[in-house]
Amino acid sequence: xxxxxxxxxxxxxxxxxxxxxxxxxxxxxxxxxxxxxxxxxxxxxxxxxxxxxxxxxxxxxxxxxxxxxxxxxxxxxxxxxxxxxxxxxxxxxxxxxxxxxxxxxxxxxxxxxxxxxxxxxxxxxxxxxxxxxxxxxxxxxxxxxxxxxxxxxxxxxxxxxxxxxxxxxxxxxxxxxxxxxxxxxxxxxxxxxxxxxxxxxxxxxxxxxxxxxxxxxxxxxxxxxxxxxxxxxxxxxxxxxxxxxxxxxxxxxxxxxxxxxxxxxxxx
Amino acid sequence: xxxxxxxxxxxxxxxxxxxxxxxxxxxxxxxxxxxxxxxxxxxxxxxxxxxxxxxxxxxxxxxxxxxxxxxxxxxxxxxxxxxxxxxxxxxxxxxxxxxxxxxxxxxxxxxxxxxxxxxxxxxxxxxxxxxxxxxxxxxxxxxxxxxxxxxxxxxxxxxxxxxxxxxxxxxxxxxxxxxxxxxxxxxxxxxxxxxxxxxxxxxxxxxxxxxxxxxxxxxxxxxxxxxxxxxxxxxxxxxxxxxxxxxxxxxxxxxxxxxxxxxxxxxx
Amino acid sequence: xxxxxxxxxxxxxxxxxxxxxxxxxxxxxxxxxxxxxxxxxxxxxxxxxxxxxxxxxxxxxxxxxxxxxxxxxxxxxxxxxxxxxxxxxxxxxxxxxxxxxxxxxxxxxxxxxxxxxxxxxxxxxxxxxxxxxxxxxxxxxxxxxxxxxxxxxxxxxxxxxxxxxxxxxxxxxxxxxxxxxxxxxxxxxxxxxxxxxxxxxxxxxxxxxxxxxxxxxxxxxxxxxxxxxxxxxxxxxxxxxxxxxxxxxxxxxxxxxxxxxxxxxxxxxxxxxxxxxxxxxxxxxxxxxxx
Ligand SMILES: Nc1ncnc2c1ncn2[C@@H]1O[C@H](COP(=O)(O)OP(=O)(O)OP(=O)(O)O)[C@@H](O)[C@H]1O
Ligand SMILES: Nc1ncnc2c1ncn2[C@@H]1O[C@H](COP(=O)(O)OP(=O)(O)OP(=O)(O)O)[C@@H](O)[C@H]1O
Ligand SMILES: [Mg+2]
Ligand SMILES: [Mg+2]
Numbered sequence: 001x002x003x004x005x006x007x008x009x010x011x012x013x014x015x016x017x018x019x020x021x022x023x024x025x026x027x028x029x030x031x032x033x034x035x036x037x038x039x040x041x042x043x044x045x046x047x048x049x050x051x052x053x054x055x056x057x058x059x060x061x062x063x064x065x066x067x068x069x070x071x072x073x074x075x076x077x078x079x080x081x082x083x084x085x086x087x088x089x090x091x092x093x094x095x096x097x098x099x100x101x102x103x104x105x106x107x108x109x110x111x112x113x114x115x116x117x118x119x120x121x122x123x124x125x126x127x128x129x130x131x132x133x134x135x136x137x138x139x140x141x142x143x144x145x146x147x148x149x150x151x152x153x154x155x156x157x158x159x160x161x162x163x164x165x166x167x168x169x170x171x172x173x174x175x176x177x178x179x180x181x182x183x184x185x186x187x188x189x190x191x192x193x194x195x196x197x198x199x200x201x202x203x204x205x206x207x208x209x210x211x212x213x214x215x216x217x218x219x220x221x222x223x224x225x226x227x228x229x230x231x232x233x234x235x236x237x238x239x240x241x242x243x244x245x246x247x248x249x250x251x252x253x254x255x256x257x258x259x260x261x262x263x264x265x266x267x268x
Numbered sequence: 269x270x271x272x273x274x275x276x277x278x279x280x281x282x283x284x285x286x287x288x289x290x291x292x293x294x295x296x297x298x299x300x301x302x303x304x305x306x307x308x309x310x311x312x313x314x315x316x317x318x319x320x321x322x323x324x325x326x327x328x329x330x331x332x333x334x335x336x337x338x339x340x341x342x343x344x345x346x347x348x349x350x351x352x353x354x355x356x357x358x359x360x361x362x363x364x365x366x367x368x369x370x371x372x373x374x375x376x377x378x379x380x381x382x383x384x385x386x387x388x389x390x391x392x393x394x395x396x397x398x399x400x401x402x403x404x405x406x407x408x409x410x411x412x413x414x415x416x417x418x419x420x421x422x423x424x425x426x427x428x429x430x431x432x433x434x435x436x437x438x439x440x441x442x443x444x445x446x447x448x449x450x451x452x453x454x455x456x457x458x459x460x461x462x463x464x465x466x467x468x469x470x471x472x473x474x475x476x477x478x479x480x481x482x483x484x485x486x487x488x489x490x491x492x493x494x495x496x497x498x499x500x501x502x503x504x505x506x507x508x509x510x511x512x513x514x515x516x517x518x519x520x521x522x523x524x525x526x527x528x529x530x531x532x533x534x535x536x
Numbered sequence: 537x538x539x540x541x542x543x544x545x546x547x548x549x550x551x552x553x554x555x556x557x558x559x560x561x562x563x564x565x566x567x568x569x570x571x572x573x574x575x576x577x578x579x580x581x582x583x584x585x586x587x588x589x590x591x592x593x594x595x596x597x598x599x600x601x602x603x604x605x606x607x608x609x610x611x612x613x614x615x616x617x618x619x620x621x622x623x624x625x626x627x628x629x630x631x632x633x634x635x636x637x638x639x640x641x642x643x644x645x646x647x648x649x650x651x652x653x654x655x656x657x658x659x660x661x662x663x664x665x666x667x668x669x670x671x672x673x674x675x676x677x678x679x680x681x682x683x684x685x686x687x688x689x690x691x692x693x694x695x696x697x698x699x700x701x702x703x704x705x706x707x708x709x710x711x712x713x714x715x716x717x718x719x720x721x722x723x724x725x726x727x728x729x730x731x732x733x734x735x736x737x738x739x740x741x742x743x744x745x746x747x748x749x750x751x752x753x754x755x756x757x758x759x760x761x762x763x764x765x766x767x768x769x770x771x772x773x774x775x776x777x778x779x780x781x782x783x784x785x786x787x788x789x790x791x792x793x794x795x796x797x798x799x800x801x802x803x804x805x806x807x808x809x810x811x812x813x814x815x816x817x818x819x820x821x822x823x824x825x826x827x
Contacts, residue, residue: 010360012398132360134368166358173402178633180592184623185696186647207633214678218355221318225348225356226369227420229340237367237380279679303711304683351682351709352629403548406626406705407578429682432708433626435577435740436783461711500712503743503786503809510817516824525786529793536823 009169010132015060016245017130022139024246029127031253035260036119044263045115051256052122061129069125070118077114084110128165135238137162142240155232163219170219171212178207269293270315270346270424270455274324277310284310286478287324294423297446297456299466299486302475308459309351311475312426315457316346328424344373347422351429351459353413354402362388362404362412363397369420387419388412390445406433414442424455431460443468463490463500467523491520504528537603537620537699537734539566539589544598546584558584560758562598568699569731573745573766574738576755577781582738583626585755586702589736590623619648622698626705626738628689632677637663637688640677644696655695662691667717682709690718694725700734701725707741715744723748746770746785746807756780766807787812794819 012018017025036048056066090105128136141158148154182204183189189200228234270292277285285307292298300308313319314326317333326333328342350356359365366384375383388394391411396404401412410433417425427446431439443465446456458469466472472489474482482489490505501509504525508518511528518531546559559581566572566589576582587593591600599606602618625631634640641659646652663670666687672680677688686709693701701722707715726735739745745752745766752769754762754777761780762769770777770788777784784792787807794816795801804815 012361132364134359134364163358166360170402177630181625181631181633182643183617184590184592184625184631185644185692186617186619188617206635210635210676211629211633211678215355218352219358221313222350222356222358224339225316225318225343225350226358226416227340227343227372229372233374234371235374235377235380236371237377239377301711304687304709304714305681309681352627354627354629405579405583410578429709433578433705433740435575435781436742437778437781438578439740461709461715463712500715503790503813506809507790507813507816510813511820514817514821516820525790525793529790529797532820532823533797 013060028253038260081110133165275321276323299469306475347417353409357401387415426457540601544595573749580755581758591618620699622693628685631689638673702736742785
């Protein structure tokens with residue numbers, strides 16, 4: 001189960017993405033998300049897919065991690081497609097049966113939304129897979145420094161972010177343990193029909209909530225016990241500083257936004 | 269000095285510590301023993317302000333733990349190693365785990381690496397520094413937890429059953445480490461269920477039902493409590509007692525197997 | 537129940553890119569009715585082996601045989617739980633998941649389809665057996681002290697009436713009285729089976745090994761180093777055990793100290809504390825008489 005969740009996991013390698021400053025990664029991700037939201041035609045999707053595939057290759061992280069990580073959201077995606085196909089209206093009617101009518105536009109729209117979510121999830125997981133949660137939080141904290149003047153508790157917020165990211169795998173691991181513990185005491189999760197399988201997961205949810213709260217409390221205790229305080233007056237092991245590659249990556253990302261903007265204007 | 273003045277602590281109606289008064293002087297090597305649920309872990313959490321007494325007060329070097337402002341300083345002075353090592357992992361690698369505490373107390377970033385590596389070396393976990401703490405075996409986790417606290421160079425270290433899941437060599441190494449830290453002037457508080465580990469302490473505290481029922485040197489505690497079956501009596505003391513009852517008068521102060529056999533050898 | 541592992545190895549399937557074998561070439565046959573202690577340095581693969589025996593994980597290569605039959609699913613690389621084997625996890629936190637102690641206790645038997653009335657009765661007996669009281673029924677397992685959790689964890693497994701009981705460091709974190717109580721409890725359970733029940737007991741306490749086991753399995757770096765009786769293992773292989781980061785029981789230390797000093801080796805038929813103390817006292821009485 002744990003290997004099926006992408007968010008919050010960090011995979012060590014020495015790719016360009018691992019070496020980038022978390023700030024430039026955050027800025028670039030922001031740019032790329034905007035660029036992907038601008039897509040409205042087929043050439044945009046092709047270009048975006050190529051970009052994502054390229055980045056994944058560069059990251060040195062085996063493709064299977066990404067594929068496995070997409071599994072949990074497949075159900076949501078499938079649901080989205082069906083929803084669009086069944087309930088949105090268009091001009092070119094393809095098929096009609098009593099109240100059910102299916103349009104060409106809605107099929108295209110359904111699939112393009114799914115593709116977009118796919119690409120966004122992949123590119124976002126690329127960030128979390130190549131950046132340690134605490135580094136990410138650190139970068140976030142520096143980027144948000146200006147907000148401090150508005151009395152926004154930047155340090156606490158960024159620790160919260162780090163903990164949340166760090167906590168997702170913990171919850172999943174907790175889930176694994178509960179499943180393991182329940183298996184050991186006679187619950188059978190395998191050899192069942194799909195419906196039964198889903199039902200058999202229900203008794204896990206309450207224990208999961210319960211132990212997760214307990215874990216969260218323990219984690220908070222652990223942080224306190226290590227003199228975190230309010231996060232002020234800390235020093236940093238890694239001093240973040242921009243290298244050439246960081247400027248380059250941000251430059252490229254801005255360029256990508258530009259290209260996608262143009263594509264939208266031209267492709268219309 | 270760590271002092272508890274008439275401290276009581278309760279969970280709801282359940283009084284866990286009952287009017288405890290206790291002074292732990294600088295440079296002591298205190299062992300705390302007592303049955304499960306007698307309040308040992310709660311006592312240790314009180315010592316660094318993770319929980320607050322409901323009655324009475326706890327002072328660390330004269331500073332009261334109830335003051336939110338002084339908590340950070342107190343936690344830097346009193347390092348607490350939790351009973352369950354899983355509860356204290358905050359970061360994603362063994363190395364970062366040690367670094368986290370150093371950052372919190374504002375250590376010079378240039379020195380962090382060598383401090384962290386030293387601490388990991390002391391518990392023989394340096395070669396694991398890039399791994400995820402959650403994927404270690406039980407005993408390995410325990411040692412990482414110890415290193416994370418050691419690196420912060422606290423004046424008082426509370427080991428809450430840190431030897432519970434170690435192999436004999438690992439356990440002996442931790443005891444040796446405690447002794448070494450003790451000679452460096454650090455006050456050691458060692459909570460344990462292993463009676464042979466108690467023998468190296470300068471003072472032993474026996475807790476039962478939230479009360480201190482005995483307080484003294486290891487020799488006095490064992491010689492007075494040998495009949496009660498609350499304490500597991502080491503083989504050496506059983507042998508001594510049996511020999512004494514058959515008329516072979518092994519002196520009271522002999523506490524080890526070597527001691528008994530040597531005495532018998534020299535006296536025969 | 538006879539349990540057998542043939543040429544089994546195990547690699548944890550997780551996110552680290554370069555994986556290594558936590559268990560290598562394990563060949564072992566465990567006959568019904570034995571008390572087997574498992575010792576080994578931290579990280580030597582004990583917990584992994586226990587999960588393999590219970591069928592919680594499937595061997596990466598090789599297979600698990602139960603009563604001579606290959607565990608079918610384990611062939612396909614899928615784990616299949618062996619329901620007649622009870623496993624007490626190393627961390628009680630991993631075992632307990634319900635909101636109250638009572639719910640946790642009845643969880644297993646309920647899955648076995650046993651009547652509620654009987655289950656509740658069993659729960660009442662079991663909580664006393666592990667040295668706690670019915671007052672604990674409504675407490676939240678995760679809010680108990682370390683040792684209390686341990687006791688509840690053991691109780692939840694015994695509730696299911698297993699044929700084979702696997703315990704992963706069940707006495708770690710228990711007070712001496714509690715350890716004795718739990719060991720005695722397990723021993724009574726074992727004896728009550730009339731030679732049909734098996735105990736597989738992981739521990740770092742050499743004294744416990746000497747006191748109870750028929751055989752000792754020594755793990756080292758993911759491999760089986762020895763499988764021997766405690767008497768022969770501790771007396772003949774003490775040097776290797778130290779190399780592996782292990783130790784000998786106090787009784788062996790005593791015997792060896794006497795041998796070094798007095799040059800006499802006291803012959804014993806077992807390494808149990810009472811047995812050794814009796815022989816040693818007798819020896820010194822005789823010595824005293826001669827002096
Ligand atoms: N979070 C909690 N909520 C309610 N009760 C608790 C909580 N934590 C501990 N207790 C109770 O407080 C009592 C003392 O617990 P504590 O953990 O201090 O014992 P301990 O001496 O450390 O025992 P052990 O040797 O088993 O670790 C126990 O009876 C326990 O049930
Ligand atoms: N979930 C996991 N993922 C990856 N590796 C693991 C995992 N659990 C254990 N390992 C590794 O497998 C090896 C064997 O671990 P195992 O837990 O079986 O050891 P053990 O003998 O039980 O040790 P201990 O006495 O410390 O409990 C160790 O090197 C450990 O780092
Ligand atoms: Mg405790
Ligand atoms: Mg283990």
